[in-house]
Amino acid sequence: MLDDASRDQSLRWLEGLPPGYFALVMATGILAIGFQMIGQLWLYEAMSVLTGIFWVVLLLLSAWRLLRFPHAVKIDLLNIRRVFAFFTLVVATNIVGILFHQHDYPQLAMACWVMAFLSWSALLYLSFSVLTFLTHPHTVNVVHGDWLSSITGTQSLVLLGLIIAPDLGEYADYMLVEVHLLWMLGLIFYGIFITLFCYRIFFKRFQPEDTSPLLWVITGAAAVGTNAGTGLLNGDVHLTFLLALHPFIDGMVMLMWAWATWWIPMLIIFGIWKHFVRRYPIAYEPAMWSMVFPLGMYAVASFRLGLAAEFPPLGWISYLMVWVAFAVWCLTLLGWGYSWFKQDR
DSSP states (O other), rough: OOOOHHHHHHHHHHHOOOOGGHHHHHHHHHHHHHHHTTTTTHHHHHHHHHHHHHHHHHHHHHHHHHHHHHHHHHHTOTTTTGGGGHHHHHHHHHHHHHHHHHHTTHHHHHHHHHHHHHHHHHHHHHHHHHHSSSSSSSSSSGGOOGGGGHHHHHHHHHHHHHHHGGGGGGGGHHHHHHHHHHHHHHHHHHHHHHHHHHEEEEHHOOOOGGOOGGGHHHHHHHHHHHHHHHHHHHSSSOOOOHHTTTHHHHHHHHHHEEEEEEEHHHHHHHHIIIIIIOOOOOOOOGGGGGHHHHHOOOOOHHHHHHHHTOOTTTHHHHHHHHHHHHHHHHHHHHHHHHHHHHHHH
């Protein structure tokens, strides 16, 4: 039998489990949606199954960590650089809900939306309270890529909310009003945070260690906002004041897609500078899953925008980006496996 000290030592991996590991679910799930979009149905089914497995496993591990190491969870929740990572749970749950609905489980999809919305509500006010009240240097140097996960979480509620709205019967309009409000709230959050990010990146001293894979969430947050916006445009809306918003949504969707597109070459330049100019080694880290989701979401957003705008070239871009995202997913998975192999030796 292991004594308590030995048992604690063997569970160090659980104690240090990053709250942002749900990005693995996000990355796998958005690829499933992307493969369905381009007609690769066997890959769609395989990635859907993996998404569900990863989600359940991470939920169980997170619950185990909360029960076994509550102090470690508390530290993460009160850490300005880690608390926003918990929003990956919200996004992952909404992605799983979308897949449930696509597989004809609307009740499970609704349950996912409720779970995600309650988690989002609690995390939103907790994270902004931590940002406001807890002691930390009140400068842009604390700006962290995970902050944008709050925006991705907000917009993911829009994506799943639009899908389940028709299943709500007479309450469908309530959900449609809700998702319009959430989409606009996401725009406000993005405007606040991206201003800080740009100031931090372009006008303050920028070190190689600041170039984290989490910076790709800049593109991901803009892409999910684009995707959610096209969903609002294509939704079955009857309320006059929501229909009156369509010209505004049209413009913002184009703006956000253009912004997401601009950032992709810039982020590649950052990576080249870090690893080939400053010669930082490339090594697996959990944050790498946060590179896959933005690429996959950009592919889906481009496809849906191309349909809404009746502009086929966006469909060609989306087809290419799905395979690029899948290649990055595979490389990240190999890096994950190699890191575990090295730890066991």
